[in-house]
Amino acid sequence: MQFSRVRRRIVVALVSASCLVVLLYVVTIGWVLAHERGSARLPADCAIVFGATVHVVWNEAGKVIIGSEAGPGIRRRIDTAIDLYRKGLIHRLFLTGGKGEGMVRSEAEVMRRLAVESGVRAGDTVTESASRSTKENLEDVRPLTASCSSVIGISDAYHLARIEFLARQQGWNLTTYPSRGRPSLSFEIASVFREALGIIFYATFP
Numbered sequence: 001m002q003f004s005r006v007r008r009r010i011v012v013a014l015v016s017a018s019c020l021v022v023l024l025y026v027v028t029i030g031w032v033l034a035h036e037r038g039s040a041r042l043p044a045d046c047a048i049v050f051g052a053t054v055h056v057v058w059n060e061a062g063k064v065i066i067g068s069e070a071g072p073g074i075r076r077r078i079d080t081a082i083d084l085y086r087k088g089l090i091h092r093l094f095l096t097g098g099k100g101e102g103m104v105r106s107e108a109e110v111m112r113r114l115a116v117e118s119g120v121r122a123g124d125t126v127t128e129s130a131s132r133s134t135k136e137n138l139e140d141v142r143p144l145t146a147s148c149s150s151v152i153g154i155s156d157a158y159h160l161a162r163i164e165f166l167a168r169q170q171g172w173n174l175t176t177y178p179s180r181g182r183p184s185l186s187f188e189i190a191s192v193f194r195e196a197l198g199i200i201f202y203a204t205f206p
Contacts, residue, residue, distance in 0.1 A: 013053020028196040035161035040175040046148035047090040047177070048141055049081045050155040050163065051107025055206060061111040070110050073156060076179040078111040081154050082118045083180070090152070094145055096137040100131065134159070134203070135166050142172060152177050158191040165199050169206055 044149075052073030070078070077128045084090045093115055097107025105113075106129035116122050126144055145151050153163050157178040167174035182188060 006204070012075055024200065025196060028199055029192060032158065032161040032192050032195050032199070033038065035158040035164060035182070036178060037156070037158035038160055038176045038178045039105045039164065042084070042177070043089045044150045044152045045090070046092045046145055046151045047075050047081050047084065048094045048096060048137075048145070048151060048153045048174075049111055050137055050159065051095070051111065051154065052077060052156070054100070054105070054107055056104060070114060072183065073165075074107060074111060074124060075114070076156060076181045076183075077154055078114050079139070079181075080179040082115055082120060084154075085115075085120055085124070085175075086104050092124045092126065092148065094126045094141050094151075096141045098129050098136075100132075112183070134162060134198075138167055138170055139171065142170070154179060156183070156189055156191070158195055161197050162198050162202075166202060169202065204205035 010117045017163075035168045052172045053071040055071050055075060055098075081090065081093050085093065095108040095111040095115070097111070099106045106127070108127035112122075112125050112127050115125055126142045128137070128144060131140045151174060153160070153174050153183075154169070155163060155176065160176040160178060161178055164174060183191070
C-alpha cells in the first residue's frame with residue numbers, strides 16, 4: 001500500500017514537471033514570436049548584421065572554384081542593411097560570422113563583398129570573422145562598436161528574440177531590426193522552435 005502511494009506521488013511529480021516544461025517551451029515560443037517585429041528605432045549610427053549559412057561552390061573535380069557564396073538567409077540580412085544604409089538610416093555596418101567547415105570566406109567576408117558591390121563604402125564596413133555562434137557574435141563584435149553612438153542588430157525575424165536575450169545576458173541593451181523577406185513557412189516554423197530551445201538552454205546554462 002505504501003509502495004503504491006510512493007509510486008503515485010512519483011508519477012504525479014513527473015507529470016507535473018513535464019507539464020511545466022511544456023508550458024515553459026510554449027511561453028518561450030510566444031516570446032520569440034512577440035519579438036519578430038524588432039525593437040530598434042531608426043536612424044541609428046551602426047548596425048550589426050548577423051551571419052547565416054553560406055554555400056561552397058565546387059567544380060566537377062570536387063574542388064572549390066568560387067568559394068563561399070551567400071545563401072538566402074545571409075542575403076536577406078545584408079540586403080536589409082544595404083537598403084537602410086542607402087536611405088541614410090544607418091551609417092556603418094558591422095558584419096559578424098566566421099567560417100564553417102569547407103568555407104573559403106567567412107560569413108562576414110561574404111556579406112562585406114555583397115555590401116561593397118552594392119555601393120556601401122568599404123570604410124563603412126567592419127568584419128568580425130572569428131565567431132561561430134550568436135553568443136560569440138555578440139561577444140566579439142561588441143568591442144568593435146565602441147565608437148558608435150547607437151547600435152542595432154539586423155537578422156531574420158525569428159532570430160531577434162535570442163539576440164536580445166543573449167545581449168542582455170552580456171549586459172548589453174541591444175535593439176533589433178528584422179530583415180525583409182521571409183524564408184519558407186516550414187523553415188521559419190522549425191527555426192522558431194529551435195530558437196525557443198536555444199533561449200531555454202542559455203537561460204539554464206548562461
